Amino acid sequence: MDIVSALRAFLRVAETGSFSAAAVDLGLTQPAVSRQVSALEEHLSTRLLHRTTNALALTAEGEHMIPMALKVIEAVDALNEANCGEAATATGRVRLTLPAPLGLYVSDRLAELLGRHPGLSVEMLFREDPSDLVGEGIDLEVRLGPVSDSGLMCRRIGWTTAFLVAAPSYLEQRAAPKALDDIGDHECICYSRAGDGRLWTFSDGSDDVFVRIAPRLVANNAVAVHRAVLAGNGLAILSHILACPDIEAGRLINVMPEFPPARLPISVVYPSRRNLPLRVRTVLDFLVQVVREDPLMTSSLPS
Template sequence: MDKIDRMRAFALVAQNASFTIAAQRMGRSARLVSKYVADLEGALGVQLLNRTTRSVSLTDAGATYLSLCAPLLEGFDELEERVRNEQASLRGAIHISAPTGFGSVRLAPSLARFAEKHPHVELDLRFSDRRVSIVEEGIDLAIRIGPLRDSSLKLRQLGRMPLVVCASPEYLQRVGRPERPSDLSAHECILDGNMTEPTVWRFAVDGQEEAVQVNGRFRMNAPAGSARLAAAGAAIARCPAYTVSEALKSGDLVELFPRNRVAPYVVAALFPQNRRLTTRVRALIDHLAGDAALCTDAA
């Protein structure tokens, strides 16, 4: 039995916590994948996985073995890819994580353009508004917007995305329009649960950054949801420009304090420091960095 197949089976089971998913990704039966892992454990003389009828998890020895074998598998894949394919004929899967709204509105069209150029590349898109663990969930590339907290990851900046404070005409007519950023403390604001300081909004005022304390009954972890809630007249929202550009054009939302925008958020591609980037992932990052439509401020 091929040792690489056994290592790959183990790594896929560990990364997906599932024999079924690992079997699907290898194109083998779940029974054969289970045999691969059992034979690997037998050859090593240690248990790598804890198995129950409902879950699969790593043992301490399994975690150590995964950290050592994963780079070897990635290096082997890159070696095969470089020998077998030219840059214009990329092959293989890329597992991508991105925020739901940005992924649907901006990233998906860009990925469609990339896929058209590279018909043999498979794109596994995982849109979520929670912060996924790239290493633990087997992600090749994560797209993130805003403050980047994980220093263990490498990143490449793809563009910049302004934050827009806005409200519906109905809300402004009903409650009154705030004249300056500090007036927001007396208004109903939608708090972003993804932010480290959801009740503090920052503005550029007279050449300096001003922090405004805001409050509100609504807390959201999805910017697109905040934009729709604001358009419904419920409260004032602070959202990335891509989520409100159409509503601003239609008049469903009105931007407040456009001259007081703070520095835009960074849109970045993140990947593990200790992982060699395959040719196909490097090609995708280059494509995203060069795609002007990805981060255009249409607001």
């Protein structure tokens, strides 16, 4: 068994959630990918994936295996690139689009990447809706939620965490909701992103619960929603990236923490499955790294 190839296959299956999608990305057949993962499980004497007719899910052992597998693959790739000499230097511009909260999180950490690669430049575009990657010359795009465009390569890198929040000034005027059904009676600030933002989704620990709202304030940018909720305009669902500092400082209150907003996959999409330039792979690897450094984005399990 080629353990490096098997580890690559396992990681792609874990990231895409599908043997078929992993096979397309790796340029293999679906049975070949399945055999590689099965051989890895036999080699390790442990099950890494729960397989059902309609879905795949990582076992606890599979979750534990991912960071170790990544270290092996990264070490092998680093060795290969080192043998390529100057041709392996990451140079040129990478155009990257991503939602505003994650864009702020990434921009705080870009200095490290650019410091390691003096010839690399990154153009960041903050967008909430999907782009025409090929038409606009976008190298990488971070998307939240399911990715329906089968013509794009998709790599899942993490999960969102969000909070239902309100400012103390708002809750001084209106009693905080005690149940999900109470939310509809409140002023709600709607973040409309690629769909009907007027339907909020929460988790009760096992199932998703949908709440219909009738917002009087709608914005297609999460930063605008953040400012509006700080000003006391009502309830809003905010990314932990925006909400956590204000919750800790008392500027916002986490409302009904027992019913958190449902989590969404964070994925990076790109147009081509083969021969990604080193400049693009370097930024993609950086995105994976910085997202996995945040414990609130590293697991599909509720926090």
